Structures are given as structure tokens and as C-alpha cells.
Amino acid sequence: xxxxxxxxxxxxxxxxxxxxxxxxxxxxxxxxxxxxxxxxxxxxxxxxxxxxxxxxxxxxxxxxxxxxxxxxxxxxxxxxxxxxxxxxxxxxxxxxxxxxxxxxxxxxxxxxxxxxxxxxxxxxxxxxxxxxxxxxxxxxxxxxxxxxxxxxxxxxxxxxxxxxxxxxxxxxxxxxxxxxxxxxxxxxxxxxxxxxxxxxxxxxxxxxxxxxxxxxxxxxxxxxxxxxxxxxxxxxxxxxxxxxxxxxxxxxxxxxxxxxxxxxxxxxxxxxxxxxxxxxxxxxxxxxxxxxxxxxxxxxxxxxxxxxxxxxxxxxxxxxxxxxxxxxxxxxxxxxxxxxxxxxxxxxxxxxxxxxxxxxxxxxxxxxxxxxxxxxxxxxxxxxxxxxxxxxxxxxxxxxxxxxxxxxxxxxxxxxxxxxxxxxxxxxxxxxxxxxxxxxxxxxxxxxxxxxxxxxxxxxxxxxxxxxxxxxxxxxxxxxxxxxxxxxxxxxxxxxxxxxxxxxxxxxxxxxxxxxxxxxxxxxxxxxxxxxxxxxxxxxxxxxxxxxxxxxxxxxxxxxxxxxxxxxxxxxxxxxxxxxxxxxxxxxxxxxxxxxxxxxxxxxxxxxxxxxxxxxxxxxxxxxxxxxxxxxxxxxxxxxxxxxxxxxxxxxxxxxxxxxxxxxxxxxxxxxxxxxxxxxxxxxxxxxxxxxxxxxxxxxxxxxxxxxxxxxxxxxxxxxxxxxxxxxxxxxxxxxxxxxxxxxxxxxxxxxxxx
Amino acid sequence: xxxxxxxxxxxxxxxxxxxxxxxxxxxxxxxxxxxxxxxxxxxxxxxxxxxxxxxxxxxxxxxxxxxxxxxxxxxxxxxxxxxxxxxxxxxxxxxxxxxxxxxxxxxxxxxxxxxxxxxxxxxxxxxxxxxxxxxxxxxxxxxxxxxxxxxxxxx
Numbered sequence: 001x002x003x004x005x006x007x008x009x010x011x012x013x014x015x016x017x018x019x020x021x022x023x024x025x026x027x028x029x030x031x032x033x034x035x036x037x038x039x040x041x042x043x044x045x046x047x048x049x050x051x052x053x054x055x056x057x058x059x060x061x062x063x064x065x066x067x068x069x070x071x072x073x074x075x076x077x078x079x080x081x082x083x084x085x086x087x088x089x090x091x092x093x094x095x096x097x098x099x100x101x102x103x104x105x106x107x108x109x110x111x112x113x114x115x116x117x118x119x120x121x122x123x124x125x126x127x128x129x130x131x132x133x134x135x136x137x138x139x140x141x142x143x144x145x146x147x148x149x150x151x152x153x154x155x156x157x158x159x160x161x162x163x164x165x166x167x168x169x170x171x172x173x174x175x176x177x178x179x180x181x182x183x184x185x186x187x188x189x190x191x192x193x194x195x196x197x198x199x200x201x202x203x204x205x206x207x208x209x210x211x212x213x214x215x216x217x218x219x220x221x222x223x224x225x226x227x228x229x230x231x232x233x234x235x236x237x238x239x240x241x242x243x244x245x246x247x248x249x250x251x252x253x254x255x256x257x258x259x260x261x262x263x264x265x266x267x268x269x270x271x272x273x274x275x276x277x278x279x280x281x282x283x284x285x286x287x288x289x290x291x292x293x294x295x296x297x298x299x300x301x302x303x304x305x306x307x308x309x310x311x312x313x314x315x316x317x318x319x320x321x322x323x324x325x326x327x328x329x330x331x332x333x334x335x336x337x338x339x340x341x342x343x344x345x346x347x348x349x350x351x352x353x354x355x356x357x358x359x360x361x362x363x364x365x366x367x368x369x370x371x372x373x374x375x376x377x378x379x380x381x382x383x384x385x386x387x388x389x390x391x392x393x394x395x396x397x398x399x400x401x402x403x404x405x406x407x408x409x410x411x412x413x414x415x416x417x418x419x420x421x422x423x424x425x426x427x428x429x430x431x432x433x434x435x436x437x438x439x440x441x442x443x444x445x446x447x448x449x450x451x452x453x454x455x456x457x458x459x460x461x462x463x464x465x466x467x468x469x470x471x472x473x474x475x476x477x478x479x480x481x482x483x484x485x486x487x488x489x490x491x492x493x494x495x496x497x498x499x500x501x502x503x504x505x506x507x508x509x510x511x512x513x514x515x516x517x518x519x520x521x522x523x524x525x526x527x528x529x530x531x532x533x534x535x536x537x538x539x540x541x542x543x544x545x546x547x548x549x550x551x552x553x554x555x556x557x558x559x560x561x562x563x564x565x566x567x568x569x570x571x572x573x574x575x576x577x578x579x580x581x582x583x584x585x586x587x588x589x590x591x592x593x594x595x596x597x598x599x600x601x602x603x604x605x606x607x608x609x610x611x612x613x614x615x616x617x618x619x620x621x622x623x624x625x626x627x628x629x630x631x632x633x634x635x636x637x638x639x640x641x642x643x644x645x646x647x648x649x650x651x652x653x654x655x656x657x658x659x660x661x662x663x664x665x666x667x668x669x670x671x672x673x674x675x676x677x678x679x680x681x682x683x684x685x686x687x688x689x690x691x692x693x694x695x696x697x698x699x700x701x702x703x704x705x706x707x708x709x710x711x712x713x714x715x716x717x718x719x720x721x722x723x724x725x726x727x728x729x730x731x732x733x734x735x736x737x738x739x740x741x742x743x744x745x746x747x748x749x750x751x752x753x754x755x
Numbered sequence: 756x757x758x759x760x761x762x763x764x765x766x767x768x769x770x771x772x773x774x775x776x777x778x779x780x781x782x783x784x785x786x787x788x789x790x791x792x793x794x795x796x797x798x799x800x801x802x803x804x805x806x807x808x809x810x811x812x813x814x815x816x817x818x819x820x821x822x823x824x825x826x827x828x829x830x831x832x833x834x835x836x837x838x839x840x841x842x843x844x845x846x847x848x849x850x851x852x853x854x855x856x857x858x859x860x861x862x863x864x865x866x867x868x869x870x871x872x873x874x875x876x877x878x879x880x881x882x883x884x885x886x887x888x889x890x891x892x893x894x895x896x897x898x899x900x901x902x903x904x905x906x907x908x909x910x
Contacts, residue, residue: 075852075888213848220853221841221860223788223828230787294782295774367792367800367854367887416790416854417887448793656848660893664851667889690797690885699879701891 046105052188053143055118056086059184063167065092068102072123072388074418076720077657080215082132088207089140091164099215104390104410122389124423126620126718133716141197150186151178211656228386228413229371233441238294239434240301243286245684247527249311250285258303259289264296269437271430279492281400283426283454288434313527314683321526325462325483328522337506340516345477349468353552356464357544358745360677361457368416369451374431375441381408385428386415393425397432420532424456452693453685456531457678459484463544475514483522487530499523503537505578512574535721538619546615546729561597561614565590580620589616592625592646599708600627600644613733617725621717622649628730632738636752642704650714658719659707665723666705671696673728675747757821762830772818777801788828788857799884802858803827809865828857840864843901851888859884863898871907
């Protein structure tokens, strides 16, 4: 992840103070300007915005408004929701707003460290809305204030006598008015106020909270939306790359003579393997075939003759890794939270429960394969790529090529999916290394097999849970023991004793709700690269914790919903120190469970072969509960017929976007729970394409998904990830209700098949 | 020199007959709306119409389309008027990342010619393109809406 650059309202004001004269910054790469990232739009340069009325707003003479969206769009809807924040305070008709994806803006800070030029610009961790909630409204308010001041000068009246709405500044007393388009140039020369204007109270919102359709939908349905894979530069070469399939392996011999003989092939470039004891910059040693056309590069790649050493993990397989986790769990691990005395509580309990769960490695598999366009020149570097973290992309390229960060321009394109894969920028580093070697702009494209075999996978792991109850039915003890291959390995300066922190969140439910609580972690060894997969460890932990609750409730003869509600208790603020904190309110989760249950008819008697399950989870500041309906045929065929969800993310910016993300989370959770696992054999990933990694198609998607939103007016949390975690446990519960079979291993695959 | 028609325009092709149609359309014709997802006909992101039929261009060699009439997403709409499937996609606000959607729309446009009033079961059987964002819920609604916009015509 990026260093947590701090951006403040002050930065935005200071930005405005640079206004007046148009900033004439020399472009880092004039050729990059020829690549428009959205058709019919202005070139994607920061300079285009700068020197006008704040860093995100350009008012055009025809009264249309361009609003810069600082964070990369990967389907989560920020290209609509972030401009909504600006437009709300700017007082413009949202239909006249056009979105422009902003390139990376970084600068040298006063302390000598790199910092954001305007605002943080990564997309990940469901942070885009919460991080921009105030700062982008502030940017809109600042721009509105400057337009009002320009009108005040023109009319010869004080600012306070003017109002702005729908792109027009009015002086009520005289009836005079001026449009934003007529005021924009004058507004750009006005010094911004020392203190930012006050923000509107929630009751006055006209745009925020009202459903808005996706801004760029028309470009998408007409095939004009530009993704990384579509970007081009003049005289660009194409590259594809054969990477070592074995974890941390290397080439024993390379014969590239046949590849070089393919017409159109201009070079074969070795990309060295990543450091074995530090963070990945690239993922594997590889040989890039560079050609004048993509097809020539692909044919050249097929003609490569490389013998690979099988590397230090040659004996690893899916089965061996699972055995390794089971072996670890038979011992004693690292205690990462320890309240009271779990062992004593367990020994003295009136009733005890225990279960073991397994989750496999899974891949992000964004539908747009990894790609990057790099132009490494003496005077600078241009990277055009689908990246969730343009700043990290800039830093990694700078480190790999030993160049100044300020000489590297990063233009994030629209992403054909992200899901956490494009937090890593290995493909951009590869492209930069290749471009450096051939001294030309290079477009590197991965195939689907490259993507599935060289991902940073969601960690696989085995979970062992135990719970203790006293004679009054009170939860007296809970332990969660996890053996997994942490995504935090190979992080710089992070000892193995900290690896657990990416996999177990100590303040997750039911932490703090029982006096004797213990979390124990076992750091498993695996050669598979790991990373953040949408809602990271919440996907695993929600499945096991919520499934275990359902098992306990069943064994105790309690209703799973009522059981959860009595454990959660009344609304109150509990400390939550992990991402999504600082507060967890069990009452808000209980409210989501109640609402989903009510809307989903939870508890109704269903005919044979049908089941209805429930689960809820707190993910990155948001609360979500889901009721899932299934039908299981006599042959074991499974149909998910309906999902009813309740979500509480505080204030809602775009209800349409929230619903879209919930639907996406449900389908992502379902696809993954039903089918998906990355298989390893002989120290390499054997899963190859969508035949062996069968992403769900429409036939298995629930025909009915209902989303019920609790908008409580609190500061918003993000919606991009929290739709996933409740799905798998609610599905498993529904399957149990329909069949009596417990799902403790994912994916479900053929576990229900009747033989 | 093989000839074919792309979006109503005659074009020649003198290159490798084994090259997939996908790369001809993207890299030689500049039709970037045709997307690469898997290269193995699993996902359908590369779907185009070849003589009116939905075809996965990533596994269709140039040799197989000699003389064919090809339509891509860029040629689907009639001038400034969107095709009913595109219109339905906007009305239901289907897209998220949007990467698969051109292929989805091409698949649905061909599907509705043969199945002008599809049931949900028809949709389940007839549409097999992958959407990694999971827009299937709105996509299904948009297929029904597009069928209504077309007025149940079978051509």
C-alpha cells in the first residue's frame, strides 16, 4: 500500500492560491497527451485542471463542468460518486457534469518526503468515499466561493448578497445574474479565502443521497471506454512474457533463437526475478518477447525454449499445504489476543463446541488481464496502466529503474476490474524494465494463464474454532486458531511475528463480547505469492465465525438469528483498532440482521429441498447482513434463488452505486464459494484458464437480490467490499437448512452431489 | 488477398491466416471495444457478429472469416441511435468496470434475434459470457427490457 500521505483542506486552499495565472508546467511527456483516456474528453493532465478554480473543477464556456475524479475507477463507481461530492457544494446540475480521471499528482513535501499534490489517489480498502467525503465537498465549496466572489466584483456587491445554484450566481436584490461559464475566467484569478467555506448541512443535499447512474455508461455500451489494454503511444512495441512457472524458480537454459527468427520480433529481454527476501517488484523471472505487433510477440513467445529450475518449493501442492496447516494446528501457535483464561473456561463449561474449516487460495482474475504501457526515456518516464495505486506504481518503477519519482508520470486508466490485484504494480515494473532495455515505448500484455498463474492470491488457511457456554447459555469462551500463509510475508521490515495481523482482526466479533477470548496464529510456509483480495481476511473470517455460530445455535436448539442478537446485545460503541475502526457498534450489526431477516422472511417454514440462511459481518466500517435462499435438487444441484441484504454504511452518497456494489459483492461471494480454488502441484500453479477457474455465469446468479439501506447520517464508510463476507456463511447455512449438510470446506464444488 | 467486411466497410487482409480475428480487429482496425479476456472462448469479452452470429473472436482465425460480414460493438448502433440492447443497458445501469459489457451486448443482440421473448431459463441457457464484477442481476433485467424495446421482433 502507499505510505499514508496526509492531505488537508489547507492543501486544497494552497492549491487555489497558485491559481490566477494558468500554471504552465512543462509536460513530462508530450507524447502522452496524444493518448486520451476517455474519448471526446480533454487530455488527462493535472495541468489542465490546475490554475483554474481548485484542483478538481473546470467550468467550460458552454456551461458544462469537468470534475476530476482522483481515484482510479475499477467498477466500484467512484467516477460517479466522487464528482457527486464536488458537485453538491459547487451547485451545478449533475447532468452537466463530465468526469475526468485525474493522473497521479505527487510532490516533494516540505519535510523532504513525497506527498500527495492534492488528495490521496489510491482505490483500495473501501476508502475512496470516507477519505474524500469532506475534502471533495470542500473543493466544490471553494470553487463555488470563487465564482461568487467573481460575480461580486462584477456586480459591485458583497459576496454575502449573492447565492449560487444550478450553475448561476444571482443577486436577488437587483435581479442580476451570471452563469458559471461567464465567471470562470475571472474566478480563477481570485485569491482563495484563508478559511474554507462552510459545508452544507445534510438536509440541504440535492445530489448526495439521490441515485445517480454511472457517468461513463454510454462510452462503455458503445465500446468507446478506454482501458489500459487499449492505450497506445506512437512507435510503441508490443511485448508478452514467459515467466518461470515455479515459485521463485529461475531459468537453467534459454534458447531464444527461434523466437528471434519470428518476423516482427525485435528483441527478447530478460527480466530478472524478484528479490527472494524482500518485497516483490516483479513476480517472477521472465523472458519478454518484444515485437512490432502483439501477434508476432505471441508467436515469438511460443517459440521460446526455456528449461526452468523447479525452485525451492518444488514439493508444494494443494494437498501438502493443507497437511502443513493441519500439522501446525496440532501444536501451539502465536497468541495474538488473549482475554481471561480460555482453557479454564473451556474446561469448566456446561457445553462446548468445536469445528474446523478450510479455505483455498483464490485468484483475483480481473477480466482485463494485466497490462502496462511504459515509455522510458532519458527525460522522463510515462506509465499508462490500469492500477489501483498509481503512487505505488510510481515508487516501484522509480526504485526498479533508479530514477527520480518526480520524473515519472503515471496515468491510471479505467480498470477492467481490480479486486485488489492491481494494488500490486509488478506488471508496470516489468513494462518499464522492458522499455528501458529496448529504448522504445512498450505495451506489455499478460494472457489469462499468466494472470491466473502469477497472481498475488488470497491466502489459503485452516481455521479451528472452539466455544464454551455456561449453564445459563452465556458465551464464556471463544478461541479462533488459524494456520495460513499470510499475505504480509515479504513485506519490508516486517518480522514473521507480525504476519498474523493481515489474517486475524483481533477486534472482530465476538472479541470483547466474551470474557475468555483467545486468537492464535500459525504462520504457514508456501511459495505462492499472496496479496489483498477484495475484503481480504474478512472473507475467510466471516465464513468461519458465522458458520460456527450457525452450528452452535443448531446444536443448542436456538434460532441462529436470536442467538446472534443476544450475543451482540444493545447498541454501544466498542473499540475496533483495525482498519474500519475506531468503533464497532454491535447494535448496528444487529439492526442489519433484523432488517434482512424481516425483509427476507427469515424463519418462515419452507418446503423440502429449500433452505434459508442468515449471516452478518462488519467490514471496513460497514455493516451488512444477508438472508440467502437456496433450492437443492435430489441430485444435489444447487440454485441460489434469492439474496436479501441490509447494509449500514452511515451516510449514502449514491444509493444506486451502493446497490450495485452489494449486488457485485453477492455475486463475487457466491462465485467464489461455489467454484473457485487455485490448485498447486510441483511448486507451481496448475490452474490455467476459466475452464479450471470457472467464474460464475448468469445461470447460477441469484435472479433476485434485494438491498435495504439504513442511512443513519453518520460519516460514510465504503461499499466496495462489505457485500462479500456475509454471503458464503449465509449460503452454507441455507444449504444446511435444505439438506442437513454442513459446508466447512470451500469451494462447495461437488460436495452436494448425490452419488 | 482475402477480403472481409467490418462494420459495413470492405477491408483486405494479407497477414497470417492463423491470427485470431480479435487481434485483427483491435490492433489492425483499431476497434478497441472488442476485448481480450481469456483467449480460449471461455469468457466472451471478445464477442463480435460474424454474418449475424455471435462469435468469440479470440479463437476465430482470420482464415475462417474470409468474405465474412463482421460487426463489432462500434458498428452495432445505427448512427447516433443506440441499439435497443445498448439502450436497455443504460436504462438498467448494468455496467460496473464495463470491460465485459461490449461482449455481453453483442451476445445479447444476437441472442434476441433468435429468442425475441426470452424466459429466465432461456437466458440461463443462452447467455454464457462472464462478468467478473457480477452485474448479472441487472444484466438479466436489461435483457428483458431490451426484448421489450425490440417489440419481440425476431430479426
